[in-house]
Amino acid sequence: MDSSLSSQPEFDYLFKLLMIGDSGVGKSSLLLRFTLDSFEDLSPTIGVDFKVKMVTLGGKKLKLAIWDTAGQERFRTLTSSYYRGAQGIIMVYDVTRRETFTNLSDVWAREIDLYSTNQDCIKMLVGNKVDKESERAVTKKEGIDFAREYGCLFLECSAKTRVNVEKCFEELVLKILDTPSLCAEGSAGVKKNIFTQKPAQADASASSCC
Template identity: 40%
Template sequence: TKTMAASKNKNQSSLVLHKVIMVGSGGVGKSALTLQFMYDEFVEDYEPTKADSYRKKVVLDGEEVQIDILDTAGQEDYAAIRDNYFRSGEGFLLVFSITEHESFTATAEFREQILRVKAEEDKIPLLVVGNKSDLEERRQVPVEEARSKAEEWGVQYVETSAKTRANVDKVFFDLMREIRAKKMSENKDKNGKKSGKNKKSFKERCCLL
């Protein structure tokens, strides 16, 4: 039985882990999306106390993987804390509410922060998410506006509703696919040309000039 327990633990820990960070202004529904994805329930009034981390085993295109979701509270006023969160993430859901234009404007600043922290990485897996799509009558952000911003950034734009669960799975799974693709291409580089090393030394040479 001992070996069985050991192999079970090993199995759990040998699953690929994809680390997702929820980013966006307060009140846009980051926690509601996270909890809907995790537990299939809609939580309307979630107390935004602190950042919370969730882990779940899911099947991604036939492969068992684990997703780790860090739901940031938006109250991370200390840049150092926020930077640490962003550094630890492999992919980002950049969430705003379609009913609040200010939260859409804020996504540009959040994206800048992510790019700054992840400066040495090429393409960062990121989706722009317009939440609260069930509140169409209160929409302040036109679909075209959000879509063209996402196109400008070279990322996907998806509208979700944590309330009706519309596209909730889609954004998490699409993001995991992007994270997986990035890991696979990085592994290929590592095993193949060791291009990462060349890139770095090239950068260093640039600095010397």
């Protein structure tokens, strides 16, 4: 590759964000609304999907690689490796379905503890589908209390009406930019490929058993 082409990166930072939560809470709809500003009823994600979005925040050019994981139990083993190297994790629940909220602590928060390789990783709790206010089963206060207990940022939003969708990604990314260790990892000067799921630091002397 011509070094003059590679000397000027197209972005200042590359961040990997992960979306988790039960099937049907609207993870893919939120991602579609944020990246393409469109909304449609989507069928459940099979395995994992991801989209890339370029944004400018805080005077920095950012490349966001946002991974959208399947919420169904049978895909759970597939998704564990996708936690690796993520600087931000978005936990999504549906404000009209209480079980999607209780599963946050029963399932998803545990997964983060098990699989996240980044102790400074920023977590964002998102209550989706606030356009269905009349069907609400989880109060905003419960969301706030959960976020406080688990050290997450918190927002309620609606992929359908666009309310707070951009805000939830922006607040998460601004918090990442505020965290020196995450910025160092995401810096464009660091040569890495986040599209290959390999451990971030491969010690030459370590045996590659897995």
